[in-house]
Amino acid sequence: MTAVWSLNEIQSLAQKAARGAGYDFGLAEDAGQAVRWLLARDLPGADALLTACDVSRRAATEHCPLTVGCAWSDGLFETKDSTPRSVASPLLLVPFLSWTAQRTKTSLCVSWPGAAFALSPDGGVKLRGQTVNPKGAEVRVETAIPEGLIELHEGHRASVDCAIYVALGELAGRTYAPPTEASRQSGAGAGLTDND
Amino acid sequence: MQDRQLGKVNTRDPNVVMRLARLGSFHQSRLSFMRVLLRRLKAEAWTFERRLFDIDAVGVGAAVYSATGPERSYSLVAFSNDLPPEKRSDRVIATEWDATFTLFDGVPEVADIERLSKNIPYQESGRVSQSELSVSRANRSARLWDYVVECLASGAQPSPDKIQDVGYLMRTTAVYGSGKLGAADREWTSNREEFLAPFQIEMLTVYLIRAFVMDLVEHMARARAPETAVVLEPRLRRRFGIGNSTGLGMAPFLINHPILLNNWIAAREEALARVRSVQMADASAQSVFRDRLSRAQKNAALWTTTHDIQKQKVSSLVSDLRALSDHVENTGLAGERPWDRLWLWAETALSIEGQEQLVSLLFEPYPELVDGLSDCLAADEVPHMRIDGRMSADRLSTIVRDVYGWALKIDWQDPKAQARVWYVSEEKLEPRLGERDEEDLNDYEQPLGPGRDVARMFADLQKTDAETVAAFLMRHPEHRHAARRAQIVARFPYAEIRDNTIDADMLPIDLLRAKLSYFGAAHFDPRSDRWVRVNMFQNAPFPHELAGAASDDWTLPELDETGR
Numbered sequence: 086m087t088a089v090w091s092l093n094e095i096q097s098l099a100q101k102a103a104r105g106a107g108y109d110f111g112l113a114e115d116a117g118q119a120v121r122w123l124l125a126r127d128l129p130g131a132d133a134l135l136t137a138c139d140v141s142r143r144a145a146t147e148h149c150p151l152t153v154g155c156a157w158s159d160g161l162f163e164t165k166d167s168t169p170r171s172v173a174s175p176l177l178l179v180p181f182l183s184w185t186a187q188r189t190k191t192s193l194c195v196s197w198p199g200a201a202f203a204l205s206p207d208g209g210v211k212l213r214g215q216t217v218n219p220k221g222a223e224v225r226v227e228t229a230i231p232e233g234l235i236e237l238h239e240g241h242r243a244s245v246d247c248a249i250y251v252a253l254g255e256l257a258g259r260t261y262a263p264p265t266e267a268s269r270q271s272g273a274g275a276g277l278t279d280n281d
Numbered sequence: 282m283q284d285r286q287l288g289k290v291n292t293r294d295p296n297v298v299m300r301l302a303r304l305g306s307f308h309q310s311r312l313s314f315m316r317v318l319l320r321r322l323k324a325e326a327w328t329f330e331r332r333l334f335d336i337d338a339v340g341v342g343a344a345v346y347s348a349t350g351p352e353r354s355y356s357l358v359a360f361s362n363d364l365p366p367e368k369r370s371d372r373v374i375a376t377e378w379d380a381t382f383t384l385f386d387g388v389p390e391v392a393d394i395e396r397l398s399k400n401i402p403y404q405e406s407g408r409v410s411q412s413e414l415s416v417s418r419a420n421r422s423a424r425l426w427d428y429v430v431e432c433l434a435s436g437a438q439p440s441p442d443k444i445q446d447v448g449y450l451m452r453t454t455a456v457y458g459s460g461k462l463g464a465a466d467r468e469w470t471s472n473r474e475e476f477l478a479p480f481q482i483e484m485l486t487v488y489l490i491r492a493f494v495m496d497l498v499e500h501m502a503r504a505r506a507p508e509t510a511v512v513l514e515p516r517l518r519r520r521f522g523i524g525n526s527t528g529l530g531m532a533p534f535l536i537n538h539p540i541l542l543n544n545w546i547a548a549r550e551e552a553l554a555r556v557r558s559v560q561m562a563d564a565s566a567q568s569v570f571r572d573r574l575s576r577a578q579k580n581a582a583l584w585t586t587t588h589d590i591q592k593q594k595v596s597s598l599v600s601d602l603r604a605l606s607d608h609v610e611n612t613g614l615a616g617e618r619p620w621d622r623l624w625l626w627a628e629t630a631l632s633i634e635g636q637e638q639l640v641s642l643l644f645e646p647y648p649e650l651v652d653g654l655s656d657c658l659a660a661d662e663v664p665h666m667r668i669d670g671r672m673s674a675d676r677l678s679t680i681v682r683d684v685y686g687w688a689l690k691i692d693w694q695d696p697k698a699q700a701r702v703w704y705v706s707e708e709k710l711e712p713r714l715g716e717r718d719e720e721d722l723n724d725y726e727q728p729l730g731p732g733r734d735v736a737r738m739f740a741d742l743q744k745t746d747a748e749t750v751a752a753f754l755m756r757h758p759e760h761r762h763a764a765r766r767a768q769i770v771a772r773f774p775y776a777e778i779r780d781n782t783i784d785a786d787m788l789p790i791d792l793l794r795a796k797l798s799y800f801g802a803a804h805f806d807p808r809s810d811r812w813v814r815v816n817m818f819q820n821a822p823f824p825h826e827l828a829g830a831a832s833d834d835w836t837l838p839e840l841d842e843t844g845r
Contacts (some may be wrong), residue, residue, distance in 0.1 A: 109758045112758055261704075
């Protein structure tokens with residue numbers, strides 16, 4: 086079963102979930118932005134983040150889509166024709182490469198077996214293929230753009246499977262401090278009469 | 282108003298402006314969001330209609346108030362309740378309220394109202410859709426509500442003094458926008474002319490809530506005694522605002538939105554520099570200033586609070602305004618650059634509270650210099666969230682030295698410097714502030730102490746052999762948040778609060794007041810160091826009065842016949 090959320094709700098959830106899964110705050114912020122970007126284009130960004138947050142996959146940072154994505158959008162890698170790279174949950178890389186395409190004013194194609202995304206400097210996104218959200222793949226980034234891709238449009242709502250939402254919510258929950266009497270007493274307005 | 286352009290005064294140094302004590306002394310001004318809203322509604326001749334008022338004698342039912350502008354309509358859908366007093370709480374942990382609201386995008390059909398009636402009264406436990414732009418709730422003032430109903434029912438007007446003591450019949454305890462609870466994202470409406478300035482949806486919601494609340498109190502008086510009941514006399518009616526209780530939930534906002542904060546402050550500082558640069562003040566400008574100064578004195582005299590720090594500040598404000606008034610009477614406003622001279626005097630003669638009140642007063646005579654800056658208040662933050670990884674690590678260090686010099690001077694080993702922890706509680710998902718020594722909260726700490734976080738990054742930058750920011754962040758992903766922030770702050774001079782927001786002596790109410798002053802709130806009344814009560818739209822013309830009211834001249838109380 087899927088439900089519809091605002092993009093702000095999804096971004097906030099994704100950021101907290103990434104933080105709850107152990108990512109540093111800065112990376113978690115990028116995760117929130119990336120998941121929002123994907124869901125605005127009706128791509129399963131929440132599912133992809135959940136895969137990436139899977140602890141066993143987080144073991145090696147060189148395979149982590151958030152770390153690799155940030156490195157790319159930061160400009161650490163050459164954008165052109167890089168060698169294939171094994172990345173977990175590679176769908177999460179796509180927003181970072183769109184931002185890279187915009188920054189470098191270069192069209193980029195990111196692909197893996199079964200899917201190719203064309204990312205243009207004006208922020209446009211095109212897709213070919215069905216395997217948009219594999220658990221992991223050999224990813225290529227090239228400047229040559231293949232033919233026959235279909236434009237993806239940006240929307241304002243996010244459809245997310247409820248089970249995925251709940252799972253991310255559990256990760257997000259790790260960022261919340263358990264209640265204590267001290268925390269109750271230090272809340273705004275606690276212990277004061279406010280009924281006037 | 283001639284020759285204003287000869288040699289413009291500089292804007293103030295961020296190191297002066299962006300201190301918590303100063304931000305916590307801001308007052309509403311021509312750039313406040315409520316005033317921006319009402320200027321637009323009046324200039325564009327928006328029309329207002331009460332489409333539904335189906336509320337019974339004890340106050341239970343629904344109402345719809347629509348506002349229609351040149352292109353679109355918006356409707357406040359209100360659900361009114363008869364809440365037993367013991368259930369009334371302003372805290373975010375409450376589960377029932379006297380009234381709940383949503384701002385609907387357009388004019389709702391019966392089916393919309395039916396759907397909303399199953400969600401809005403439950404607030405956080407309900408869901409709304411992209412057709413809803415805000416979700417809000419309010420409680421009656423126990424001090425004033427019954428008294429006013431009683432007076433009106435018996436055919437009498439309530440006492441002005443009693444109205445002044447409280448200032449509102451209901452106070453909102455939350456006004457949610459921007460996608461919360463499934464409502465429309467800000468991006469959905471941000472291209473609409475009427476919502477270009479910040480928080481216009483929330484301000485329109487509260488403005489319509491105020492109209493509803495006044496209708497409701499008169500309705501209940503009529504229901505109680507149809508034979509004798511009267512309505513409020515219009516001048517008295519305008520003295521009611523809408524109260525607002527704001528706690529820690531709002532405090533992190535200014536830290537989490539550095540570009541927005543920059544734009545708010547930068548617009549205000551630009552307006553101040555423009556007015557200080559005016560060569561000669563003509564008779565009309567002098568007269569407007571003197572009038573607003575007298576009214577600000579009355580406003581300060583009416584400002585009541587039981588909070589010790591705020592009492593002290595209000596008392597300073599009263600004596601500052603007296604000194605300002607004496608100074609203006611003694612030296613006059615003739616001659617070259619009168620406002621700049623006045624300002625330079627104020628910097629040495631007045632407390633921060635009085636100085637910041639003067640900033641707002643200086644804007645009053647000059648709508649043509651100030652009001653257009655409201656177009657600069659909004660911020661599209663997304664394009665600035667990308668880190669420039671090709672920046673050299675040395676350059677990042679230089680930025681830190683330039684902008685965070687204050688933070689590098691703090692001894693972060695001193696427990697007092699890191700005494701506080703910002704965190705989110707599991708219980709109510711609300712930001713809270715804990716004591717690091719007393720609770721085990723480090724694992725839950727939110728990045729709301731930029732000074733410390735940037736100082737930590739700086740220590741590693743000093744040791745790194747990484748040449749670029751991208752390479753540095755690969756080795757130190759823990760500094761990614763601070764690096765992003767420092768790069769933003771380097772581009773936007775007023776983006777960072779240049780004070781330690783986790784210090785033992787930090788007062789969250791300073792953050793709250795800064796934000797609420799931009800809303801246009803008045804009479805800040807802290808109820809503790811982390812919770813403040815304010816009044817919104819007090820003295821404002823009601824929707825049906827807007828067309829005939831003076832333009833943007835409602836925020837300071839009017840003087841009576843004796844000039845007091």
